[in-house]
Amino acid sequence: MLDEPTTISILALWAWFGGWAIALSIVDIREHRLPNKMVALALAGTLLLAVVAATASGDPWLLLRAAAASVAAVLAFGIGHFIGGMGMGDVKYAAVTGLALGTLGWGAVWWGHLLGFVLAGGVVVVGLLTGRMHRRSAVPFGPFMALGAILVATPSLVSALLALLTQSGPPEFPAW
Numbered sequence: 001m002l003d004e005p006t007t008i009s010i011l012a013l014w015a016w017f018g019g020w021a022i023a024l025s026i027v028d029i030r031e032h033r034l035p036n037k038m039v040a041l042a043l044a045g046t047l048l049l050a051v052v053a054a055t056a057s058g059d060p061w062l063l064l065r066a067a068a069a070s071v072a073a074v075l076a077f078g079i080g081h082f083i084g085g086m087g088m089g090d091v092k093y094a095a096v097t098g099l100a101l102g103t104l105g106w107g108a109v110w111w112g113h114l115l116g117f118v119l120a121g122g123v124v125v126v127g128l129l130t131g132r133m134h135r136r137s138a139v140p141f142g143p144f145m146a147l148g149a150i151l152v153a154t155p156s157l158v159s160a161l162l163a164l165l166t167q168s169g170p171p172e173f174p175a176w
Helices: 004-031 036-057 060-083 088-102 106-130 142-166
Strands: none
Touching (some): 004 036, 004 088, 004 142, 036 088, 060 106, 088 106, 088 142, 106 142
């Protein structure tokens, strides 16, 4: 069970993440890049709010898990970059998505990133079948990373928000 300050800090973290997810997605769709300064600001704010959440909860493992998830995501996406097909902006953005998802647990980290790949793959398949894309078409992956993370986090966040609004006691984020 999480207390009210912890719940509010995690909701604030995800609000911050969501705002930057929208901004970064717009830039990535228009320009096929994720600007370093924007990603750095998104990461700094997410990290600060993760520190606040860990402090409010008295649980240092929340922050350690989130940081480890961030590093793991960067390493995994880094492999994708070096193999080919993934931009370095996506690798850097994985630090943000990994950190945010890590506040919810390792399952959220796995499913959030996997869902981003599935969503992107679905768009590519439809694009290929309709002739709107070809094998070498560039796909802005940042929006899919953001959407996968947000979709996986939404049930936990809605539950927490409803618990706060109805004063039905402290919410329990599901253990991913």
